[in-house]
Amino acid sequence: MTTTAVRGSGRSYQVCRRCVMDTSDTHISFDETGLCEYCQHFDTTIAPNWQHGGDPARQLPELVRKIKKVGQRARYDCVIGVSGGLDSSYAAYVAVKKLGLRPLLYHVDAGWNTAHAVRNIASLVDGLGLDLVTDVINWSEMQDLQLAFFKAQVPDLDMPQDVAFFSSLYRYARRNDINFVVTGTNFLTECCREPEEWGAYPGIDRGLVRDIHRKFGHRKLRTFPIADVLEYRILYHYIYRIRRVDILNFIPYSKLQAEQELAENLGWQPFLHKHHESRFTRFFEDYWLREKFGYDKRKAHFSSLIMTGEMTREDAVKRLESPELDEQTMAGEFSFIAAKLGIAENDLRQLFSGPNGTVRSFRNKHMLISAGWNLLRRVGLERRLLR
Template sequence: MQNKTPNNRPYAICSNCIMDTSDSNIFFDERGWCDYCNNYHNNILPNWHPDERGEQELLPTIEAIKREGKGRDHDCLIGISGGVDSSYVTYIAKEKFGLRPLIFHVDAGWNSQQAVNNIEKLIDNLGLDLHTEVVNWEEMKDLQLAFFKAQVPHIDTPQDHAFFAAMYNFAAKYKFKYILTGANYSSECVREPLEWHYHASDLRQLLDIHSKFGKHPLRTFPLADIFKYKLYYRFIKGVRVVKPLNHIPFYKEAAMDELVDRFGWQKYAHKHYESRFTRFYEGYWLPTKFGYDKRRAHFSSLILTGQLSRADALEKIALPAYSEETIAEDFEYIATKLDLTVEELKAIMAGPNKTYRDYKNAMTFIDLGTKVLRAVGVQRAIIR
């Protein structure tokens, strides 16, 4: 199958990172720097302190978590996937800051053995408690198929939505005031464009796509829209999100090496590839069907934070995300697990490309809500 051209703009690539016109809204300044690079230097870097200053800024929150947790078995909640970010924040929460987290995992049916092994090693070695929420597979499969049939880039939305909705719903139900996440600027300062990866929290879109292409009611599937967790859970239930990795030195390769040495943790080929489905989605579906390669954003983040040279990133991005043999194996695996033949999945991939704009969505309200949160100081005004 031939790569699709995402837009008709003349091709251009940033002279500082490797983001390019596969993002149809990207723009460049007179130096050839893209808006992602300018956003990093103008908005993120001046407010980001991954050093002693950042740790001192975090300590009052750590003490508040401990106070809130007195008399409880656990003082905070951490979602874990088995990837480096969530694994490392779990490690430092217990070992560096002396917290007593409950580790929360969502099994949406796509766990790789590698991810499962990583989680088990952390839990066992750190003496932590693990709560696993298993999503009903028939509902998950039906919703996943609906997104495939909708022909949108963001077929990972059902899995992502299940992850965050289950965790926030659990936190609110059991009165957890703090959720720690592995989100960080170090490896994620370049955000993927909406056309590549639309908001998984847009419940209106999820339900619209399911109503058009799904067959089974979502009776038990975890659901929560962006307003519920950003407004109701935040201001009524008092659930706060903390991102510790933004307050300490966090370098991806060094963090993985530390996890390997400390726990026998297993490395994986690329960010998010601890999930076999996500590997297929990011490494094959997006670049082959739409011309979007998420590695551009991932590598560009590492370039900006000094963890990867631009020359090395260009070499890496010129190579396929993974081998033809593995692609064929994953293609058959994904098709079979979704009760499709390989030919049926190929037919879906050959169908007309759609975007989030082709279905009902809450972007108008999301934009408005973001402006309100920024106005009251809850959310920092960082573009992209």
């Protein structure tokens, strides 16, 4: 456990004795027994307060009644953003089949959907008898913003997609007077939040996005949706009265069981790994982030499943021995991504070889956002560890 140096950290290598989080998170700490701070935080803060079918789940019937009452005269009583992935798909299934809600499905097409994801979304629409609204992001703006992030040499390459998904969904809910946004966010598969240095910036920061685009972009972002963190936390919550409901935290939720239910009842098919519904995210997480920066997000994903009893540590260690996609497949993806972004493959490889940067080099609201997270944690509205 102390034989290998960690890239750029000056620390000896160490991995948690329970999960697979390690010193590739350069700020991670361990107790005297070798248990990492993520596992300690799960034991002390998340597990005792988790609404995973325990006593707090008694809040669910009242919450469902409120959603139905507020939306009783509307066509839809809530909206659910769907990607075709497991968590959002199962949230939609639970909302309809187990809670009797009348959701509208909402999908944001940022130009990177896999055919697999499209089929899964269609299975939800057909199998649950729901309406679907799709917001197709202006591709020239999306392409230009993503290229700007590549040129900025930051590990937060998925930020443009995340900003578009979240901002478009909440903008639609506000414009159409939908008061409840049901999400697939959950502790079971996401209790171990990726550290910020791995490209997990803690909120939508309009200033950061626009500063990177101002320095490296070329097209004006005339239609690209950006709901700044202040707009979301204040306007949407207190003025527009839009409430987020992480429905999967209120019910017994098993990853394998959910995949089986969706497959048997809707014809939905699972992915090889989390976030593979987006071809860009699959490439970014499985190749670019790991090979260029040395960060493997699977460690956080698998650690969440280990902590919640959905995966054994032995299986996680074995999976981590090799990438999710083979070398030949990834080489083809490299060519595809370059062509989709409108640049030569050699230009993309030059960006890959360039010096690594950080979003802290650009104008940002990081201190304000971090203060907000800490406040949410103190009042019990956020349980995960943010670093």
